[in-house]
Amino acid sequence: MVRRLFETKWEGMRVTPEEVAGAAQLPRGASLALLAALDQDEAVDLRLTVYHSCRSRPVGSVRFMQGFPTYPWTCPGCEETLCGPTHTVVENLRYGIIGWVKCRIYV
Numbered sequence: 618m619v620r621r622l623f624e625t626k627w628e629g630m631r632v633t634p635e636e637v638a639g640a641a642q643l644p645r646g647a648s649l650a651l652l653a654a655l656d657q658d659e660a661v662d663l664r665l666t667v668y669h670s671c672r673s674r675p676v677g678s679v680r681f682m683q684g685f686p687t688y689p690w691t692c693p694g695c696e697e698t699l700c701g702p703t704h705t706v707v708e709n710l711r712y713g714i715i716g717w718v719k720c721r722i723y724v
């Protein structure tokens with residue numbers, strides 16, 4: 618079922634782990650693991666999208682396997698430099714996960 622979904626529905630499109638989980642009836646963790654494995658095979662470009670409080674849309678993205686951005690981090694949207702969370706400061710960063718399906722996947 619996963620093969621058919623990627624070949625016909627999502628080739629060349631953006632997907633989220635939640636969409637894969639719903640369509641393939643997988644737990645979210647399993648769908649994320651599947652997308653991560655496909656990223657390793659270069660069939661999917663799995664990205665961690667970064668949201669800052671200055672915008673409702675992502676201000677950037679990094680490869681999922683690269684991990685979270687490190688501090689100090691300068692927002693490309695507003696150029697504010699964040700030094701990292703402390704006990705008294707909560708940084709206004711949020712993250713999302715998307716995968717770009719780059720090619721047909723044969724499993």
Ligand SMILES: [Zn+2]
Nearest residue numbers: 669671692695
């Ligand atoms: Zn910003």
